[in-house]
Amino acid sequence: MSKRALAEIAKDMAGIDIAILSTHTESGEIANRPMSNNGDVTYDGTSYYFSYEQARAVSDIQRNPKVALGFSSEAGLLSKGTYVAVEGEAQLIRDKDAFKRHWTSDLDKWFDNGVDTAGIVLIKVTAKRVTYWKGSEVGEVEI
Template identity: 85%
Template structure:
């Protein structure tokens, strides 16, 4: 078991745009969907994702805020990718000031009126435990 710091893992995660967000569906099953962090990658144990209010992820989080995130970077012929599993709690943010803080121009493709788009919500996932694998190295960080 390795003992990298959160800062070490954050450097490895900086180039990863897409995470798989897992929530608990109404029927108790696990629901998964890809989410983009939109370049908001200064990872300190919190991740941010924009969605629409009517999305299943939002109703799942309202019912049960325990979520998981999965990240993986590309592994090449001469490089090892990293795989990161995050367990945490999600919070739904409906504050335009927070929207502005995490907004990037790439989001304009999905939300026509920017932070003023009706029905948008910011999903914040605060990590409680992070497990990672890089080649034969494996480790865990409890936050």
């Protein structure tokens, strides 16, 4: 297993917008759902996702903040894809100033009143461990 710096992995992840967010349900099962980075795809070990307060992901995180993220880039028969698995801890942010720092106009189609939309929350995921696969290279990043 090789070791790479997070900055190197971030270069491979550049442009990956969709992540699969995994949480623990009330019954202990694992729930998965796609989440958009909202165009904020420069990875530094922290990811941000907007959601509605009533979403199951939010109630799952309130009970158990340990989450996982999965990222994957396009891989064809002749190209090497990049696959990244993140184990981390989620935090729910309800601060409008934080919303503004992470808001992009693409979010307007999901949240009618922008950062003033009632019931929105920002999910912040801080990585504790990052594992990656790129072609035959497999490794882990120390956080």
